[in-house]
Amino acid sequence: MWKRVLSILLVLGLVVGIFSGCKSKTATTIKIGLGMPLTGTSGVEGTGIARAAELAVKDVNDAGGINGQKLELVEMDDVSDPKQAANIANLFVSDTGIIAALAGYNSVCVLSAAPIYNKAHLTQIGVGCSSPYVTDAGPYTFRVWNSDIYRASFDLQILLDAGYKKVGIMYQNDDFGRGALKVSQDMLGKLGLKPLVVEGFLLGETRDFNTMITKMKNAGCDSVFCLADEGELCAFATQCAQQNWKPFLSATGCYNPNVIKLGGQAVEGMVGDGFWDPAQLPANVVSFFDRISKAYAKNGEVIVEDPVTPCGYSAIQILAAALKSGAKTREDVNKYLTTLQNFKALVGTISFDSNGDTKIPLVRVVIKGGKYVLYTGPQS
């Protein structure tokens, strides 16, 4: 009998011991998802955004965090692949610890993942995604970048103001390129103009532009509006130079330090847009890039100012502000962003409209002498 009593007491003791180890879990970090192209065709831009986001998170944590909790980035690589972006979205929405996501550089990736984020009511902020289609992606999708309705029009206007009318257009055949193409064609149409040649290419696959260049030359183009990022943009420019053809080039992807590195002499005179006069960057932007360089430049890497990276930092600033204002749930974060007006971010003053779009003022830039300078006209 004593043995039976002892056995029961031992079992009770074990059970109590097991349950006494259970405490209610309190999260020590607030997680923000980061789904960007860390490798692949847009790896340079995506890595820049990730570094900026890491720096922003560090700044928040060094200043004490959010009500005693640290911010934590959960980074994943979408490789500029919309399928991968959707997979990442599914992972982020199913992680209840993630309160918002900085997700998508390529417009096609933002749009692929947007239905998932919107259905799960998880706020998604895109950086660098300029397609007009992102505007209608849903109430939980925002972007810290300009829509091509503004940006592509701005870059095309530079070409037109320089006096060029015989325009060829080369465009990346995805949501970004098709959206910007439509904006461009509509704009030219209103002026009674029509592009002489319009040719698409496949991101990451098309490298031979010689056929396209021969077509444009044959059609009499004196200028080309390029809706492309640095890889294809520089391949196009260099192959133009190999064929001894020097059209006036305006490109939405112009202001990217990799363009100068990759294109060399072939991209001299290329125009595009930026947020600031490259020779007179605001002090806080100069300081930001100094810090990025100190933290990440290795093996002789030189980090040059670009417009995308500060937007990554600004996106985290906005999310941190939402959390500091008392947002505790995904819905709270979304509500904060939906009503955000005149927020002073690194990249400038951000206000979101009802579609989650913002408008960051642009300036004209040109590549001259191997660096970016303000473009003041054909005499620049």
Added chain:
Amino acid sequence: MLLQQLINGLALGLIYALLALGYCLIYGTLSFLNFAHGAVALVGAYVTWYSFAKMGMSYLLAFIVGAVVGGIIGVIMERIGYKPIRNAPKLSMIAVSVGFSYILVTGLQIVFGVSPFRMSIGTTTPVYHIGSLQFSSVLLWILVLSVTLMAGLQVFIRHTKQGMSIRAVSLDRDTAGLMGVSVNSTISLTFFIGSALGAVSAIMMTTYLSQVSPMMADSIGDKAFAAVVLGGIGSIPGAMVGGVLMGIIESIGGTIWNAQVSGGVSFVVLILILILKPAGLLGKGDTTV
């Protein structure tokens, strides 16, 4: 314009032909398609770029270094990966070649990163005109070098002792060995020549396109494979014809439609030709890989 596009297509086609020749030579000796061919070729292109852009070598010397290194890597791959499993089922060799391809491309990404680099011998290269036709220096150089190499290869295969050994091993490896041919050395030589040719074509392609990037390995390998199949597996003249045809069809496809479909058009033509002639244009019979 069509004639100009044909010239553009011819230049590209000659590059594909050289790539396909390398594939074909290797297939001849071991009777399997080396799926690491594109990756080895790209390593040669990277070596050339690094030697030229970073080490300050002249382009010609960098070109030669890249081709030789590509050849050496091919030999090393053969010795450590394919030789031990020569008598194993062909599927094993194919699997090993896919593994090598992955290792080489991943190695390039780790060492050089995934971003492309500029591969340009100068931005103000002269351009020559014959009537309305235009020949850039790069285009002329590709035309001349490709034809020279192909002619040289034919002379080597037909009129030298080593070329005869390669042909003997391709016909019947065991009998060639019994007749006094050093089979191992001949296979290594074939891999050296085939891989070096692949590297030469990758160097020319990256110079023509003005960029080198790890992402090019797949398209280089795919083009070489398609050219070999189109021309007829195992046929050296077939590889040349297949490569040139592919380049021209791509260029015509790009002219009539656009650059996006140009690659696809050549594969559509490949399928149609194979339906009519499964052994390829100049292929003769056994198409097992």
